Amino acid sequence: MKSRYRVEITTVAERDIEEIWEYISQDNAERATASIFDLEKSIAGLSTLPLRCSLVPENEILGTAYRHLLYGNYRIIFRVFGSKAIILRVVHKGRLLDTRFFC
Numbered sequence: 001m002k003s004r005y006r007v008e009i010t011t012v013a014e015r016d017i018e019e020i021w022e023y024i025s026q027d028n029a030e031r032a033t034a035s036i037f038d039l040e041k042s043i044a045g046l047s048t049l050p051l052r053c054s055l056v057p058e059n060e061i062l063g064t065a066y067r068h069l070l071y072g073n074y075r076i077i078f079r080v081f082g083s084k085a086i087i088l089r090v091v092h093k094g095r096l097l098d099t100r101f102f103c
Contacts, residue, residue, distance in 0.1 A: 005080070007046050009087040013077075016090040020074065035072070042071045043087060046078065050085040053078075 009017075017036060024032035046053075046069065053067040056077065069076040070093060077089040 005047050005050050005085045007085045013087040013090050039071050046085040050080050
């Protein structure tokens with residue numbers, strides 16, 4: 001049986017998702033809603049085997065143990081604490097992380 005993890009989304013990550021919807025909706029609100037629905041399904045999927053996701057390359061510089069799940073043009077940045085997967089940020093995959101992302 002697969003381990004179950006509780007997925008929690010930080011306020012900052014929720015704001016990231018809202019901003020993604022706003023950006024996409026400038027062209028097509030229906031597509032924005034569908035994209036966010038799929039993104040949230042991907043996030044919910046972290047309830048099983050979040051450790052399958054790779055560590056972010058920036059960990060060496062930041063001194064962290066963050067992981068990421070890629071979804072389309074976005075990186076879902078999270079950390080596993082015990083039986084929880086905490087979603088920290090949702091950022092464009094072209095952006096490098098730095099400490100300002102987590103303030």
